[in-house]
Amino acid sequence: MPEIYIDNKRYEFEKPGKVLQFMLDKGLDLPFFCYHPSLSIPANCRQCVVKAGMPVFDREKKVFEIDDEGNRVIRYFPKLMTACSLDLADGLVIHTHETDELVKEAQADNLEFILINHPLDCPICDQAGECPLQILTYKYGPEGSRFEHKKVHKPKAIQLGPRVILDAERCINCTRCVRFTDEISKTYQLTIISRGDKNYPTTANGREFDDPYSLNTVDICPVGALTSADFRFKARVWEMNQTPSVDITNGKGCSTWLWTRDNLVLRVTPRFNEAVNDHWMPDAGRLAYRKFNENRISRPHLRPDDAGQVRTSWNNAQLTLQEELEKVTADEILVIGSPHASVEDNYALRTYFGNLGVSRFRFLPHTEPGTGDGFLISDDQAPNTNGVKGLGFDEIDEKSLIKLIETGKPKIIAILDDDLLGRTALTEEHLASSWMIVWGTNHNDTTRAANLVVPVTTAAEHAASYVNVDGRIQRTVPAKETLYTNRRLNLEMSMGRLDHYGTKFDNWVSDANRIDCIPAWEFFTRMKSDSDTIAWESSRQIMEDIAGTFPVFREVSYDRMDEENGIQLKLEQDSEVKPA
Amino acid sequence: MAETYTFTAKDLKEIEKITAKYPDKLSAVLPALWYAQDKFGHSDPSVQQLVAKTLGVPEAHIRGVVSFYTQFYEKPMGRNVLDVCTCLSCQVSGGYDMLHYIEEKLGIKAGETTPDGEFSVQSVECLGACGYAPMLQVTNDKFVNHLTREKVDKLIEDLRAGKKPDFESNPMPQHEKGS
Ligand code: SF4
Ligand code: FES
Numbered sequence: 001m002p003e004i005y006i007d008n009k010r011y012e013f014e015k016p017g018k019v020l021q022f023m024l025d026k027g028l029d030l031p032f033f034c035y036h037p038s039l040s041i042p043a044n045c046r047q048c049v050v051k052a053g054m055p056v057f058d059r060e061k062k063v064f065e066i067d068d069e070g071n072r073v074i075r076y077f078p079k080l081m082t083a084c085s086l087d088l089a090d091g092l093v094i095h096t097h098e099t100d101e102l103v104k105e106a107q108a109d110n111l112e113f114i115l116i117n118h119p120l121d122c123p124i125c126d127q128a129g130e131c132p133l134q135i136l137t138y139k140y141g142p143e144g145s146r147f148e149h150k151k152v153h154k155p156k157a158i159q160l161g162p163r164v165i166l167d168a169e170r171c172i173n174c175t176r177c178v179r180f181t182d183e184i185s186k187t188y189q190l191t192i193i194s195r196g197d198k199n200y201p202t203t204a205n206g207r208e209f210d211d212p213y214s215l216n217t218v219d220i221c222p223v224g225a226l227t228s229a230d231f232r233f234k235a236r237v238w239e240m241n242q243t244p245s246v247d248i249t250n251g252k253g254c255s256t257w258l259w260t261r262d263n264l265v266l267r268v269t270p271r272f273n274e275a276v277n278d279h280w281m282p283d284a285g286r287l288a289y290r291k292f293n294e295n296r297i298s299r300p301h302l303r304p305d306d307a308g309q310v311r312t313s314w315n316n317a318q319l320t321l322q323e324e325l326e327k328v329t330a331d332e333i334l335v336i337g338s339p340h341a342s343v344e345d346n347y348a349l350r351t352y353f354g355n356l357g358v359s360r361f362r363f364l365p366h367t368e369p370g371t372g373d374g375f376l377i378s379d380d381q382a383p384n385t386n387g388v389k390g391l392g393f394d395e396i397d398e399k400s401l402i403k404l405i406e407t408g409k410p411k412i413i414a415i416l417d418d419d420l421l422g423r424t425a426l427t428e429e430h431l432a433s434s435w436m437i438v439w440g441t442n443h444n445d446t447t448r449a450a451n452l453v454v455p456v457t458t459a460a461e462h463a464a465s466y467v468n469v470d471g472r473i474q475r476t477v478p479a480k481e482t483l484y485t486n487r488r489l490n491l492e493m494s495m496g497r498l499d500h501y502g503t504k505f506d507n508w509v510s511d512a513n514r515i516d517c518i519p520a521w522e523f524f525t526r527m528k529s530d531s532d533t534i535a536w537e538s539s540r541q542i543m544e545d546i547a548g549t550f551p552v553f554r555e556v557s558y559d560r561m562d563e564e565n566g567i568q569l570k571l572e573q574d575s576e577v578k579p580a
Numbered sequence: 581m582a583e584t585y586t587f588t589a590k591d592l593k594e595i596e597k598i599t600a601k602y603p604d605k606l607s608a609v610l611p612a613l614w615y616a617q618d619k620f621g622h623s624d625p626s627v628q629q630l631v632a633k634t635l636g637v638p639e640a641h642i643r644g645v646v647s648f649y650t651q652f653y654e655k656p657m658g659r660n661v662l663d664v665c666t667c668l669s670c671q672v673s674g675g676y677d678m679l680h681y682i683e684e685k686l687g688i689k690a691g692e693t694t695p696d697g698e699f700s701v702q703s704v705e706c707l708g709a710c711g712y713a714p715m716l717q718v719t720n721d722k723f724v725n726h727l728t729r730e731k732v733d734k735l736i737e738d739l740r741a742g743k744k745p746d747f748e749s750n751p752m753p754q755h756e757k758g759s
Contacts, residue, residue, distance in 0.1 A: 181640075182638075188638030188640055188641065189638075189640055190640055191638075191640035191641050191643055191644035192644055193643055193644055193647040193648070194647045194648065195647075195648045196705075202640075202643075203640055203643075204625075204628070204629075204632075204638070204639035204640040204642070204643045205625035205628065205629075205639075205643060206625060207639065207640070
């Protein structure tokens with residue numbers, strides 16, 4: 001197998017590739033800025049330089065030349081080479097800062113150059129704490145600067161587009177953002193203008209940077225030059241917790257990170273997942289932080305008469321549903337599952353009402369044809385359409401749903417988190433003769449029209465699975481505490497620096513943002529039931545049940561989803577679905 | 581931004597001839613911009629937009645190219661553009677003195693245009709004539725070398741009268757016969 005020597009250590013490589021990527025894959029350290037594994041390689045920052053050479057081969061004797069000490073004679077490139085653009089080659093010898101003084105000096109000198117016009121305003125910069133320039137300067141940079149002149153000034157706080165703000169002075173002109181719009185989002189909206197120490201990225205004259213993927217440039221910018229208009233000045237990164245999750249605003253279900261502080265989701269960023277979204281996600285998905293924080297339903301809401309809803313206790317909510325159920329027969333109940341809710345919650349809904357003898361399980365897909373782009377935005381507006389389908393809920397369209405309610409006049413309508421009144425032509429009049437219960441996360445037209453509203457957790461508060469448009473099942477991890485969960489007790493929740501060491505006297509610690517809600521499945525376990533199929537203690541257990549019941553979900557488990565970053569389901573098994 | 585500039589059928593044919601020479605559209609950007617600037621006198625944002633549309637290349641890219649070269653004018657300029665070199669060799673031979681003299685004489689600063697639209701002055705980087713420093717270039721054309729105040733006075737007088745400078749041959753010492 002071809003071999004390469006890095007700092008006198010031998011490595012073997014199978015596939016062709018570049019030296020820098022090879023080193024990163026092997027966990028070796030080398031500073032770099034402009035290189036990005038998913039973009040082209042311009043080698044313009046010059047931070048990744050190494051000393052490189054090849055063994056001298058005697059073509060006549062067909063042997064490597066050997067020196068007096070018995071080592072191969074190496075012929076080095078006359079200048080240092082950029083590792084990001086240097087191809088792996090059999091016999092290649094690389095020296096990094098670990099074994100070569102020149103490389104070490106070059107790295108420090110390059111950083112000194114890069115920092116010449118950099119404002120060094122880390123104390124007020126959003127990027128501080130997760131800034132490659134800051135980190136690499138600590139590790140490899142010079143002790144100080146020898147530059148005694150006035151720095152070049154450039155535009156600051158420029159609103160490049162609705163979501164992205166540019167500070168041109170911080171830019172190191174790595175062109176990652178430009179390459180992103182040229183190679184990934186293909187809107188070609190950015191360019192580097194001017195030259196020398198005056199250049200910085202911007203749009204064409206009078207054009208907005210309104211790329212639907214624009215915020216990815218903020219993620220990949222190795223400095224604080226591009227910042228998010230929404231997240232700017234909201235929090236320091238080291239004060240936040242970072243929890244893996246899934247985008248629930250779109251059928252594609254990009255893998256995400258939720259960043260929380262004091263139980264508020266402050267930003268959503270993409271999490272690398274080769275099978276779904278690579279390093280990227282659409283801007284729209286990042287707005288989900290508002291859904292998690294704002295307009296939340298806290299405590300059950302009951303409408304005792306026509307006057308309006310009042311808050312009530314959990315006990316009363318359960319008793320009220322029990323009473324209403326006792327008044328009707330199973331065929332007078334219409335149960336509507338939700339492509340917006342998780343597999344587990346839909347399954348719990350189905351199991352609970354199935355035990356009561358209900359056989360009508362419907363759901364209304366939420367697609368907006370023409371809004372998809374074939375990349376990371378799908379027509380499907382819901383994260384779990386395939387999941388509800390896989391659980392045997394019957395797909396129904398808007399017209400048939402309204403007709404079903406108008407003609408069937410169900411006495412009880414049970415809706416799992418889905419704003420049907422808001423997104424369809426269904427109105428309160430249609431529902432006038434029914435008693436309606438809604439499990440909801442946020443106040444909306446549907447919850448306002450309900451007789452009983454049960455507040456349930458969002459994807460930011462529960463562990464639950466969603467099946468994306470391509471049939472990949474992925475799960476969330478609780479990021480935000482509810483009134484009933486506790487970071488220190490729930491081992492799955494991430495603990496940030498503040499959670500470990502913060503006291504109640506810290507600025508950022510309060511309990512104000514914990515919502516009084518529970519996962520929908522938990523509500524069903526609290527209901528009185530003749531059956532023991534509803535004795536779940538966690539959503540993990542529910543998934544075990546589901547995997548044992550539905551062929552589509554066979555072999556799905558939380559452990560596997562965690563290990564493999566989601567599991568591809570074989571959806572064609574749809575037809576074999578056997579009812580629970 | 582209103583599109584106030586258009587190419588005629590003849591222009592389009594010329595530009596097609598340019599693009600036909602290259603394997604891809606991006607390579608035609610420079611010659612196409614030259615063509616447009618020759619026609620309109622500058623490459624302001626609406627000209628950039630026109631060129632981008634005509635060639636089918638991103639507008640942002642055209643802006644990047646235009647702003648990179650001082651030879652492309654991002655805004656309308658005077659009839660004569662004096663590109664005074666203030667890069668190293670000219671700087672040490674009095675390039676800034678020449679620039680400031682011109683600025684004073686015309687009553688404008690580098691980057692500005694005289695109210696009568698006759699002259700624009702720019703301070704530019706190396707034009708590759710270090711051997712004849714200090715020097716300037718007139719409207720992307722002739723170089724005027726070994727500048728002195730007298731030479732500048734005469735140049736401006738001539739240009740006012742519509743007389744362009746002639747090509748000056750400056751043989752390098754090693755090329756001079758008999759030396
Ligand atoms: S703004 Fe950021 S990503 Fe774009 S060129 Fe500058 S440093 Fe690179
Ligand atoms: S990473 Fe920028 S030159 Fe290699």
